[in-house]
Amino acid sequence: MVQPCQSAxxxxxxxxxxxxxxxxxARDARAALEALDLFGAGPFPVLDQLRRYAPVHRDAxxxxxxxxxxxxxxxxxxxPHTYLPDNAQNAVCRLSVPALRILAASGFARxxxxxxxxxxxxxxxxxxxxDFFTSMQVSAAVPVIESTASRLLESVAEEVRLRAKSDLSTxxxxxxxxxVMMRLLGVTGVPLQTLLTWSEAALxxxxxxxxxxxxxxxxxxxxxxxxxxxKLTAAQDSEGLPAALQAHFLPRGAALSPATAVAVCFFxxxxxxxxxxQLICTVLSSAAADPQVWSKAGDEEGFAEAWVDETLRREPxxxxxxxxxxxxxLLSDVPVPTGAELLLMLMGTGSDPAVFTEPQRRCxxxxxxxxxxxxxxxxxxxxxxxxxxxxxxxxxxxASRELGEVQLLNHRPDEMTRLLSFRxxxxxxxxxxx
Numbered sequence: 001m002v003q004p005c006q007s008a009x010x011x012x013x014x015x016x017x018x019x020x021x022x023x024x025x026a027r028d029a030r031a032a033l034e035a036l037d038l039f040g041a042g043p044f045p046v047l048d049q050l051r052r053y054a055p056v057h058r059d060a061x062x063x064x065x066x067x068x069x070x071x072x073x074x075x076x077x078x079x080p081h082t083y084l085p086d087n088a089q090n091a092v093c094r095l096s097v098p099a100l101r102i103l104a105a106s107g108f109a110r111x112x113x114x115x116x117x118x119x120x121x122x123x124x125x126x127x128x129x130x131d132f133f134t135s136m137q138v139s140a141a142v143p144v145i146e147s148t149a150s151r152l153l154e155s156v157a158e159e160v161r162l163r164a165k166s167d168l169s170t171x172x173x174x175x176x177x178x179x180v181m182m183r184l185l186g187v188t189g190v191p192l193q194t195l196l197t198w199s200e201a202a203l204x205x206x207x208x209x210x211x212x213x214x215x216x217x218x219x220x221x222x223x224x225x226x227x228x229x230x231k232l233t234a235a236q237d238s239e240g241l242p243a244a245l246q247a248h249f250l251p252r253g254a255a256l257s258p259a260t261a262v263a264v265c266f267f268x269x270x271x272x273x274x275x276x277x278q279l280i281c282t283v284l285s286s287a288a289a290d291p292q293v294w295s296k297a298g299d300e301e302g303f304a305e306a307w308v309d310e311t312l313r314r315e316p317x318x319x320x321x322x323x324x325x326x327x328x329x330l331l332s333d334v335p336v337p338t339g340a341e342l343l344l345m346l347m348g349t350g351s352d353p354a355v356f357t358e359p360q361r362r363c364x365x366x367x368x369x370x371x372x373x374x375x376x377x378x379x380x381x382x383x384x385x386x387x388x389x390x391x392x393x394x395x396x397x398x399a400s401r402e403l404g405e406v407q408l409l410n411h412r413p414d415e416m417t418r419l420l421s422f423r424x425x426x427x428x429x430x431x432x433x434x
Contacts, residue, residue: 029053047348056334064343070352077377083323088115096212099219106223113263130383153402168428177276186240198225199274207419233261276388278317278424280395285425288408298400305393306364313350316374319423406430
C-alpha cells in the first residue's frame, strides 16, 4: 500500500549529534564498518550506521574519507573552492601496465573539463553543455523520448508473447536514453550497442575493481571510444555538441583545446545515457515488484514522476562522488587533513532522517522530495537532471500503459552493477502474472 509521508524538520540539517562507540549496537556497527566493501551490494544498513556512528569515516581499504550526513555533503558540494573536484574522474583502483599502454596508444587523456574541473574554464563549458538540456530542449525532446520508447516496447511485448519473459534492462532501459542522446547531441555513425558497450566499459574501468585481464578488455573498449570521440569532435561536418565545442572559446579568447573538447564529450555522452539507463532500470525494477505501483504509474496522473523522485532520493544511480580537501577542515567535529580524498555518500544522504521523515519508505509525492542530492548541488549540479528525470518518468509511464500487467521474475537483489559510484540492477526480468 502506497501511503503519504510527512515533512521533516529541516532545521535539523545543521545539527551534529555525537554518538559514542558503546553498547552492543555500536560495537556491531563498528565491526560492520571495519568490514565495509564499498563495491558491495545492499548498502542501506551500513549507510545508516555510518551516518549515526561515524559520519566522517576513513576507509582503511581505499584511504577515502566517507562523508555520510546530508548537511556535510551539501556543504562540500556547495563549496568547490575548499573541496576540489580534481579527483572526481580518477581511476578508483590502480590500472595495470598493459591497460595503461592501450589507453596511451589512443592518446587517452582527461584534462579538466566538467566534473573534474575546479578552474575558471568550468563555468563556460558547463553553460555550453547546459544549453543542450534547457527546459525548452527537454520539452521538445518528449516526443522523441515517447516515440523511441514506444518502438522499444513493441519489441518487449513481442518477446514476452513469444518467450513469456523479457529483460527490461537490455531491451528497453539502457537503449532508450542512448538513442535519445544520439538524437539530441548529434551522434551518428556508430551502432547503438557499440556506444553502450564503450560507455559501460569506461565506467567499469575507472570506477570498478576489475582484474588485470578484464582491465585489458575494458581499456580496449575505452580506447576505441576515445578514438571515435577524437574524430567526431574534429570533423568539420560534425553537429550538436561536437560542433558547439569547435566554436567555443575559453576566457581571454583562447581556443578550446581538442583534448578538452574530447574530455567534455567523454563525460557528457556517458552521463547522458549510461547513468540515466541505470536510473530507469532501478525505477522499473522497483515498480514492477509492486503491482499497485506499476498500475498507478500508467493510470494516475503524476504518479510516475513522483515514483522517479522517490527512487532518486532512495536509490540513485550515482551513489557516491569524490572531492579533495584543499585545506584542513572540520566535518561533524572530525578533523580532516589537507589533501584528504573525500567520498560523498550521496545515496545515504537521501535517507538522512534529519531531512526526510521515514526515509526507508518510498512515499510518492513526499513533501520536499527533490531536496535529495542525487544530482549533486552547487556549481557542479548535473546539467542534464531535468532530461534524466523526464526520460525515467516517460519510460515508467509508457511501460505500464503499453505492457499492461507484468511481474518481476526471479529477481535477485545481489545482481547489481558493483562500481564505487554507480549502482543499478544488472537485469530487470519481467513476465505476465501467473
